[in-house]
Amino acid sequence: MVEFCSVSESSRPLPWLPSAEWGPVAIAATDIQMVFRSGLSQVKVLKGVDLTVNQGEIRLLMGPSGSGKTTLLSILAGILTPTAGQVALLGHKITQMSRQDRTRFRRHHLGFVFQDFNLFPALTAAENIELALKIKDYPKSAIAARARTLLSQVDLADVSQRLPQDLSGGQKQRVAIARALAGEPQILMADEPTAALDSKTGRAVVELMNALAREQGCTVLIITHDPRITDIADRITYLEDGHISESPSWGS
Numbered sequence: 260m261v262e263f264c265s266v267s268e269s270s271r272p273l274p275w276l277p278s279a280e281w282g283p284v285a286i287a288a289t290d291i292q293m294v295f296r297s298g299l300s301q302v303k304v305l306k307g308v309d310l311t312v313n314q315g316e317i318r319l320l321m322g323p324s325g326s327g328k329t330t331l332l333s334i335l336a337g338i339l340t341p342t343a344g345q346v347a348l349l350g351h352k353i354t355q356m357s358r359q360d361r362t363r364f365r366r367h368h369l370g371f372v373f374q375d376f377n378l379f380p381a382l383t384a385a386e387n388i389e390l391a392l393k394i395k396d397y398p399k400s401a402i403a404a405r406a407r408t409l410l411s412q413v414d415l416a417d418v419s420q421r422l423p424q425d426l427s428g429g430q431k432q433r434v435a436i437a438r439a440l441a442g443e444p445q446i447l448m449a450d451e452p453t454a455a456l457d458s459k460t461g462r463a464v465v466e467l468m469n470a471l472a473r474e475q476g477c478t479v480l481i482i483t484h485d486p487r488i489t490d491i492a493d494r495i496t497y498l499e500d501g502h503i504s505e506s507p508s509w510g511s
């Protein structure tokens with residue numbers, strides 16, 4: 260059972276929830292179970308996962324292919340509802356929220372980075388970020404300037420007017436990082452952010468993502484298969500056979 264501390268002075272207020280039990284825990288999952296059913300067959304992917312990630316921590320989630328990492332991330336983000344178990348983000352039990360409230364919570368407090376970038380192909384790098392800021396209800400008059408600042412932070416000021424098709428993989432992922440951090444989310448979730456990149460570019464991208472996240476005091480949870488980036492994490496959690504552990508049984 261995870262205990263939440265009371266509101267700390269440095270915590271930023273949530274824009275739409277009346278009160279929050281803020282504390283040092285950003286992500287708390289208790290006894291998460293997930294069963295996928297198809298016809299008569301069923302597969303139990305998560306068999307009672309407990310996970311706590313502290314605010315400001317950078318955590319890697321590793322495990323063999325098919326072990327349920329993306330499923331767990333989707334549950335932690337409130338995209339998938341678990342078969343059983345509870346998830347609290349920033350002190351709010353998202354598993355007990357309506358779908359609409361979960362969506363709103365995600366929009367205001369979470370950022371996402373994906374393996375395949377997920378940029379809008381018809382929008383320039385700057386427009387991709389501006390759209391994210393609009394969706395997050397960022398003040399209209401400040402959107403263009405904020406997008407410019409973010410693009411400078413990821414060293415892409417000179418390609419801000421290019422479409423994704425005219426950017427390299429590393430550049431696309433840097434746009435995606437700028438977009439994910441645009442609304443200053445308290446939690447950033449990344450699913451295989453280096454998978455489509457060569458190792459040098461992948462490492463540079465993750466280092467940049469983590470530096471920016473640390474600057475913003477953002478909690479980061481990264482799914483990865485990439486052993487070359489393990490040193491950037493504060494802690495690593497391994498998922499295997501539906502359970503998590505602090506050390507892997509494979510490769511040891």
Ligand SMILES: Nc1ncnc2c1ncn2[C@@H]1O[C@H](COP(=O)(O)OP(=O)(O)OP(=O)(O)O)[C@@H](O)[C@H]1O
Nearest residue numbers: 295296302304322323324325326327328329330331
């Ligand atoms: N919607 C679904 N319906 C049925 N089975 C699913 C569904 N989503 C995932 N699964 C199954 O759950 C298991 C875990 O999938 P998941 O994508 O979470 O694993 P993963 O660890 O992220 O894998 P990878 O590292 O290959 O991306 C797999 O056996 C997958 O086939």
